[in-house]
Amino acid sequence: MPLLQIDHLKKYFKNIKAVDDVSFCVEKGDILGLLGPNGAGKSTTISMIATLLAPDSGTIRYKGQDILKEPKSIQQSLGLVPQEIALYPSLSGRENLIFWGKAYGLGGNALSKRIDAVSGIIGITDRLGDKVKKYSGGMKRRLNIGAALLHEPEFIIMDEPTVGIDPQSRNHILDTVKALARDGATIIYTSHYMEEVETLCSRVCIMDYGHIIAAGTKEEITSSLGGQFEISVKLGKEDKALSEKLGALGCVSAISMEEAEIRIAAKAEDASAKAILKVIAASDADLVSFDIEKATLETVFLNLTGRALRD
Numbered sequence: 001m002p003l004l005q006i007d008h009l010k011k012y013f014k015n016i017k018a019v020d021d022v023s024f025c026v027e028k029g030d031i032l033g034l035l036g037p038n039g040a041g042k043s044t045t046i047s048m049i050a051t052l053l054a055p056d057s058g059t060i061r062y063k064g065q066d067i068l069k070e071p072k073s074i075q076q077s078l079g080l081v082p083q084e085i086a087l088y089p090s091l092s093g094r095e096n097l098i099f100w101g102k103a104y105g106l107g108g109n110a111l112s113k114r115i116d117a118v119s120g121i122i123g124i125t126d127r128l129g130d131k132v133k134k135y136s137g138g139m140k141r142r143l144n145i146g147a148a149l150l151h152e153p154e155f156i157i158m159d160e161p162t163v164g165i166d167p168q169s170r171n172h173i174l175d176t177v178k179a180l181a182r183d184g185a186t187i188i189y190t191s192h193y194m195e196e197v198e199t200l201c202s203r204v205c206i207m208d209y210g211h212i213i214a215a216g217t218k219e220e221i222t223s224s225l226g227g228q229f230e231i232s233v234k235l236g237k238e239d240k241a242l243s244e245k246l247g248a249l250g251c252v253s254a255i256s257m258e259e260a261e262i263r264i265a266a267k268a269e270d271a272s273a274k275a276i277l278k279v280i281a282a283s284d285a286d287l288v289s290f291d292i293e294k295a296t297l298e299t300v301f302l303n304l305t306g307r308a309l310r311d
Helices: 042-049 093-103 107-121 137-149 167-182 196-198 218-223 240-247 269-283 297-305
Strands: 006-015 016-026 032-037 058-061 078-081 155-159 186-191 203-209 211-216 229-235 251-258 261-266 288-294
Touching: 006 042, 006 078, 016 042, 016 058, 016 203, 032 042, 032 196, 042 155, 042 186, 078 137, 093 107, 107 137, 107 167, 107 218, 137 155, 137 167, 167 186, 167 196, 186 196, 196 229, 203 218, 203 288, 203 297, 211 297, 218 297, 229 269, 229 297, 240 251, 240 261, 240 269, 251 297, 261 269, 261 297, 269 288
Parallel strands: 032 186, 032 203, 078 155, 155 186
Antiparallel strands: 006 016, 006 058, 203 211, 229 261, 229 288, 251 261
16 A cells, blocks of 8 residues: 555646646655646645645545545644745744744653754754854755654655755755655655756656646656657757757657757657757857757656746
8 A cells, every 4th residue: 555645636726727637656665756847736736735735626545544534644744844934034943943843742852852863964053053044045945844854754745845045955955855765754855856856756756737747767757758869959049940940850759948958859869960960050050069868857848748847
């Protein structure tokens, strides 16, 4: 039995189908990547899993129990790291952890020990006495994670935990996620950063417009493209006319452009590269770089939706 089983989940806001017939499961010990652009339905989905939002229809079962009928079955085991920072800026880091620890029912020596342990995990021990308003964005993100770990949850949901932070804090957060998984936690990790999901996750669900459009291991998802490649064409400036010409090639299955970079999902590596380079040369475009790599999760998304993940 999966730790978490979601079947035919739906949530509509007026005419917007935020989550539209979504089904997936999470096995104990997995890091499941819930991947998709902003507005795909990721945050709405995890809000329903965390019992913060009621679905219009569908079922969510945690350890076999229907959490819509028995919300405490998941609430006591769950650590939720929200996308929005849930901290009090006028309090110190330690005071924030004390506040959230008491909210989880902790106190006394038990809470002190957990604060010491958690601050070590997230790497802010030497800054616990400072007020949160003096923290960098990355430090706030780390403390946000720490608050969710105080009660030693066995199931953790992290909603876009690295948005808008510096590379050092981002790497520390990724290392923290790996360490939690090694210690036995089960994790849902939502992101629109493809490289994070490829680095962390054992299984992946790709969402777009409220639907799951691909699911499985990374290998299963990328192998579904049957040997396609992704080609990145970087130009000195944006060139929509060139993008249209490349998109008309028979070897190109999908194409997107973001500023001066054109990303192409293509078949037959050598033949595709030659055909694409021939069009670029004929257009007199300002070519900066031309890179080819095997199909990635980004290629899958491009192929299924006709756009790059962060378009």
